Amino acid sequence: MYRSHNCGELRITDTTKEVTLSGWVQIGRDLGGLTFVDLRDRYGITQVVFNLEENENLCLAARKLGREFVIRVVGIVKERSNKNPNRPTGDIEVEALSLEVLNASKVPPFTIEEETDGGEDIRMNYRYLDIRRPNVRENLIFRSNLAVSTRAYLANQGFIEVETPVLIKSTPEGARDFVVPSRMNAGQFYALPQSPQTFKQILMIAGMDKYFQIVKCFRDEDLRADRQPEFTQIDCEMSFVTRDEVLDTFEGLTKHLFKQMLDVTLHDFPKMSYDEAMERYGSDKPDIRFGMEFVDLTKKAKGHGFPVFDNSEFVVGICAKGIAESYSNKDVKKLTEWMQRPQIGAKGLVYIKYLPGGQVKSSVGKFYSDEVLLSWKDDFDAEEGDIVFILCGEKEKTQKQTNELRLEMGRRLELMDPAEFKPLWVVDFPLLEWDEDSNRFHAMHHPFTAPKKEDEERMLLGDHETMKNLRADAYDLVINGVEIGGGSIRIHDRDLQSRNFDLLGFTKEEAEDQFGFLLGAFEYGAPPHGGIAFGFDRLCAVLNGQNSIRDFIAFPKNNQGRDMMIDSPSYIDDEQMKELSLKTTIEK
Numbered sequence: 207m208y209r210s211h212n213c214g215e216l217r218i219t220d221t222t223k224e225v226t227l228s229g230w231v232q233i234g235r236d237l238g239g240l241t242f243v244d245l246r247d248r249y250g251i252t253q254v255v256f257n258l259e260e261n262e263n264l265c266l267a268a269r270k271l272g273r274e275f276v277i278r279v280v281g282i283v284k285e286r287s288n289k290n291p292n293r294p295t296g297d298i299e300v301e302a303l304s305l306e307v308l309n310a311s312k313v314p315p316f317t318i319e320e321e322t323d324g325g326e327d328i329r330m331n332y333r334y335l336d337i338r339r340p341n342v343r344e345n346l347i348f349r350s351n352l353a354v355s356t357r358a359y360l361a362n363q364g365f366i367e368v369e370t371p372v373l374i375k376s377t378p379e380g381a382r383d384f385v386v387p388s389r390m391n392a393g394q395f396y397a398l399p400q401s402p403q404t405f406k407q408i409l410m411i412a413g414m415d416k417y418f419q420i421v422k423c424f425r426d427e428d429l430r431a432d433r434q435p436e437f438t439q440i441d442c443e444m445s446f447v448t449r450d451e452v453l454d455t456f457e458g459l460t461k462h463l464f465k466q467m468l469d470v471t472l473h474d475f476p477k478m479s480y481d482e483a484m485e486r487y488g489s490d491k492p493d494i495r496f497g498m499e500f501v502d503l504t505k506k507a508k509g510h511g512f513p514v515f516d517n518s519e520f521v522v523g524i525c526a527k528g529i530a531e532s533y534s535n536k537d538v539k540k541l542t543e544w545m546q547r548p549q550i551g552a553k554g555l556v557y558i559k560y561l562p563g564g565q566v567k568s569s570v571g572k573f574y575s576d577e578v579l580l581s582w583k584d585d586f587d588a589e590e591g592d593i594v595f596i597l598c599g600e601k602e603k604t605q606k607q608t609n610e611l612r613l614e615m616g617r618r619l620e621l622m623d624p625a626e627f628k629p630l631w632v633v634d635f636p637l638l639e640w641d642e643d644s645n646r647f648h649a650m651h652h653p654f655t656a657p658k659k660e661d662e663e664r665m666l667l668g669d670h671e672t673m674k675n676l677r678a679d680a681y682d683l684v685i686n687g688v689e690i691g692g693g694s695i696r697i698h699d700r701d702l703q704s705r706n707f708d709l710l711g712f713t714k715e716e717a718e719d720q721f722g723f724l725l726g727a728f729e730y731g732a733p734p735h736g737g738i739a740f741g742f743d744r745l746c747a748v749l750n751g752q753n754s755i756r757d758f759i760a761f762p763k764n765n766q767g768r769d770m771m772i773d774s775p776s777y778i779d780d781e782q783m784k785e786l787s788l789k790t791t792i793e794k
């Protein structure tokens with residue numbers, strides 16, 4: 207027998223029992239006639255003690271153990287004289303009667319503790335050692351529990367889990383596909399799914415009514431800091447539902463998960479239109495844990511002889527509370543430089559300080575009288591001691607820049623409480639986005655998203671210009687400024703779907719070639735349907751108040767899309783290439 211108990215289990219009530227434990231040597235310490243070994247497994251750490259006087263050979267053997275040796279110990283549970291309140295097993299220790307080395311270990315390349323000296327690369331190379339660290343291990347356990355809770359909740363709501371294929375067909379819409387050559391069909395390729403979107407819609411046409419799947423999706427995008435080429439979604443679809451029924455169902459799931467995992471009760475989620483989110487926060491995923499909302503100054507700021515504002519499409523400000531006096535000219539200068547970095551690209555930053563005693567100080571004081579500047583105070587709900595920052599320029603760009611400024615000020619002033627969760631639904635997204643470069647429309651969500659009912663006719667009959675402001679029945683769930691997921695009511699009518707492909711620049715042949723199966727299925731009784739997908743990795747991170755999804759993935763890829771441990775991607779040999787009818791011009 208390897209073990210009677212695990213290493214996190216023994217308590218004071220177990221004293222005098224003879225137990226067998228197996229695990230890894232976290233650390234050994236010799237103190238005079240005693241040798242202590244911290245024995246670790248997934249469940250915790252138990253102190254084992256070897257007594258030189260009572261059993262010399264055993265104690266000498268223990269002194270030879272290295273870090274991460276795998277051992278089995280038989281011993282007696284004793285109350286500790288020197289208790290460790292930070293450990294669930296801290297009241298006891300196991301006095302060893304025998305010791306067996308099950309496997310030796312090389313000295314690990316980094317310390318296997320919560321605080322490690324190992325950098326990212328080395329930890330990824332030796333991910334099996336990294337996962338032995340308690341924080342990484344706990345993240346994976348959390349993820350497992352979240353998946354179990356999700357399945358239980360959705361199953362209870364009548365959803366069934368259906369697996370959709372991983373080898374599918376490449377389509378140019380959306381991100382880039384990963385492709386897989388087919389040996390049996392020379393020159394042809396499968397694609398890995400960016401999401402099971404069309405399959406879940408087909409399942410609705412097939413009458414499955416409520417579908418879900420915790421599913422891997424693949425997108426060959428240039429990797430930004432927190433993107434993974436393969437990631438996991440909670441993917442869902444429902445038939446005969448309105449938008450609000452979909453939202454209610456997934457608000458229910460979200461509330462359930464927060465309660466189960468964190469014991470946090472979430473209030474009902476507000477809904478905000480895309481337009482409103484952009485006007486108030488300059489972002490379609492606003493962090494509403496704090497205010498600092500945008501105030502549109504375009505009208506008021508123009509016509510006072512300040513050419514920069516006069517020549518701008520949009521002038522907007524935000525108010526940072528209570529820092530007018532403490533924020534020096536140098537601070538403002540530094541902030542301006544921060545805003546001018548290429549990542550943000552602001553041209554400049556105007557400030558107004560509302561100081562005690564009704565004084566005003568501003569970088570545009572030359573152009574605006576104190577009286578004028580004071581008259582803006584109410585627009586910002588500003589008080590004495592507050593500072594207002596103003597940006598201007600082309601509307602969309604300025605909104606984005608001001609959003610960055612708002613978030614940065616929120617961080618600096620510590621207005622985002624990590625223990626607080628503020629979800630909201632952002633709804634009524636634009637259906638189409640005009641892309642100047644390619645001179646065509648893109649689907650803002652995806653090509654299967656339905657326009658809002660009231661825009662349907664305009665979409666079918668309208669001219670090009672009116673297409674720019676069609677609204678989609680699409681929605682995102684946002685928590686603390688992070689997009690958790692999104693979805694839409696779908697088109698279920700062949701003509702409307704064809705019209706959408708048409709607007710998106712597909713020829714009839716292309717649409718038929720790529721999506722003929724779906725268009726065909728629409729002709730056999732497609733029910734009205736809609737759905738949503740949550741980013742599962744991201745949900746894990748947000749629930750833990752963390753930014754990086756990588757910490758919640760057992761074997762993540764690095765910024766170059768590489769798996770460091772197995773060293774992939776890699777070349778394949780010529781024979782394999784030939785079999786797959788592939789040629790390469792790359793020198794290996």
Ligand code: ASP
Binds near residue numbers: 401403
């Ligand atoms: N398939 C969509 C996505 O991956 C989600 C949805 O519309 O249900 O973003």
